[in-house]
Amino acid sequence: xxxxxxxxxxxxxxxxxxxxxxxxxxxxxxxxxxxxxxxxxxxxxxxxxxxxxxxxxxxxxxxxxxxxxxxxxxxxxxxxxxxxxxxxxxxxxxxxxxxxxxxxxxxxxxxxxxxxxxxxxxxxxxxxxxxxxxxxxxxxxxxxxxxxxxxxxxxxxxxxxxxxxxxxxxxxxxxxxxxxxxxxxxxxxxxxxxxxxxxxxxxxxxxxxxxxxxxxxxxxxxxxxxxxxxxxxxxxxxxxxxxxxxxxxxxxxxxxxxxxxxxxxxxxxxxxxxxxxxxxxx
Numbered sequence: 001x002x003x004x005x006x007x008x009x010x011x012x013x014x015x016x017x018x019x020x021x022x023x024x025x026x027x028x029x030x031x032x033x034x035x036x037x038x039x040x041x042x043x044x045x046x047x048x049x050x051x052x053x054x055x056x057x058x059x060x061x062x063x064x065x066x067x068x069x070x071x072x073x074x075x076x077x078x079x080x081x082x083x084x085x086x087x088x089x090x091x092x093x094x095x096x097x098x099x100x101x102x103x104x105x106x107x108x109x110x111x112x113x114x115x116x117x118x119x120x121x122x123x124x125x126x127x128x129x130x131x132x133x134x135x136x137x138x139x140x141x142x143x144x145x146x147x148x149x150x151x152x153x154x155x156x157x158x159x160x161x162x163x164x165x166x167x168x169x170x171x172x173x174x175x176x177x178x179x180x181x182x183x184x185x186x187x188x189x190x191x192x193x194x195x196x197x198x199x200x201x202x203x204x205x206x207x208x209x210x211x212x213x214x215x216x217x218x219x220x221x222x223x224x225x226x227x228x229x230x231x232x233x234x235x236x237x238x239x240x241x242x243x244x245x246x247x248x249x250x251x252x253x254x255x256x257x258x259x260x261x262x263x264x265x266x267x268x269x270x271x272x273x274x275x276x277x278x279x280x281x282x
Contacts, residue, residue, distance in 0.1 A: 001134045001177055001217050004029035007079040009071065009123075011062050011115075012089030014042035016188030017138065017181075020206035021086055024214055026050040032079035036060040036071050037089070062089045062115035063107065072122040084134035084217070085123045087116045088181075095259070097151035105152050112139075112156035116163050124167070124176060131175035134217060137164040141184045141230045144223075145237060148252040168222055177220050183209055184227040202227075 008025045012018040014037035023046075025033050033054050037043040040059035047055030056078055060071040075082055091111055093104055116137050127133025140147075143157035164180035172178065185203045209226045216224040225231055237244040 001084065001132075001220065002028075003084070003214060003217065005031050006083035007032035007034075007075065007081060008084040008086060009034040009036060009075055009082055010086040010088055011036045011060060011071075011119075012138075013037050014039045014046060017183075017186055017206045017209050018086070018088045019046050020210040021088065021213060022046055022050065022055070024207070024210035026054050028214060030054060032056065032075070034058055034071070034075050034079075038062075060089075062087075062119075063110040065114075065118040065121075068115065068118045069122050072119075081126065081130075082123045082133070084136070085119055086136045086138070086213075087119045088136075088138040089115065090138060090140075093150055093152050095149045100152060108152040108156040109159075112153075113159040113163070116160060120163075120167060124171065127176055128171060128174050132177075133175065134177045134179070135164075135167060136179045136181060136213065136217070136224075137161075137167075138181045139164065141182050141225075141227065141233075143180075144182050144230060144234050146248060148248060148255055164222075177217070179213070179216050179220075179222055179224055181209070181213060181216075181224040181226075182230060183225070184230060186226070 003025050008030050010018050010022045010025070010033065013022045013035040018037070019035075022033050022035050031054065033047075033050055033056070035043045035047040035050075035055055035057045036059075037057075038059065038061045040057065043057040043059070047057035049055075056075070058071055058074055059067075061067045072082060089111060091107065093108055094100075120135060123133065124135065127135075137160050139160035140153075140157040142154045143159075143161035146154045147157075161180055161182070164178055167176065168178040183204070186209055187203050187205055204226055212224055212226045223231075
């Protein structure tokens with residue numbers, strides 16, 4: 001699909017990858033770019049900077065199906081139809097696994113899983129009726145591989161990849177084009193440093209990711225891999241799953257040891273600070 005003269009919704013578009021996607025779609029000649037985000041003020045700033053009357057900012061909490069339905073309805077009211085839906089919003093959560101509370105798991109399931117389902121419910125039937133449309137899921141390399149620091153992130157991003165696959169399988173011969181974006185570390189507000197396992201192959205700019213997405217949409221490719229190393233890692237996983245798991249166990253142990261060392265260092269620093277604040281003996 002060429003983006004020129006198309007209407008595109010981008011969720012999570014107030015910053016990071018979503019903002020760069022909105023800007024790139026406008027630059028490619030889209031006639032409507034809906035900048036959707038829970039942070040409506042930041043979304044409005046992005047939309048105002050788009051050329052002409054292309055941009056429209058709308059508040060949307062993708063963890064709520066009603067918000068997604070309202071987003072799509074408002075887009076149709078303004079522009080007539082939705083040609084492409086970029087289901088991009090995501091959250092990082094925090095490190096941990098089975099000990100993390102259900103509320104965090106539920107938030108991850110809704111934003112990384114059900115948000116894609118709800119969006120597809122809202123836009124895919126009309127796309128199928130027209131015989132054309134594009135649906136892109138922003139997942140992660142964690143959805144093809146894993147991420148050793150966070151079970152909820154890894155598990156729900158796997159779900160995102162699986163749903164994108166299913167959409168392509170079920171509707172790919174009826175005019176729906178589906179892509180799945182799976183980067184490693186990208187320089188966004190979600191990235192606080194370079195100590196994540198996802199940063200192993202470098203942190204790339206969101207503008208680079210946006211360029212890769214536009215090219216993938218033009219070629220109608222399913223997997224969008226801004227970090228090309230991910231393709232080889234994915235092949236390695238498929239060729240020898242047990243060996244791959246062994247390597248990931250080593251990586252997990254390395255990060256656990258680094259976290260423990262950091263915690264010990266922090267405790268020591270706090271102890272030194274507390275001692276320094278003690279009043280001097282008379």
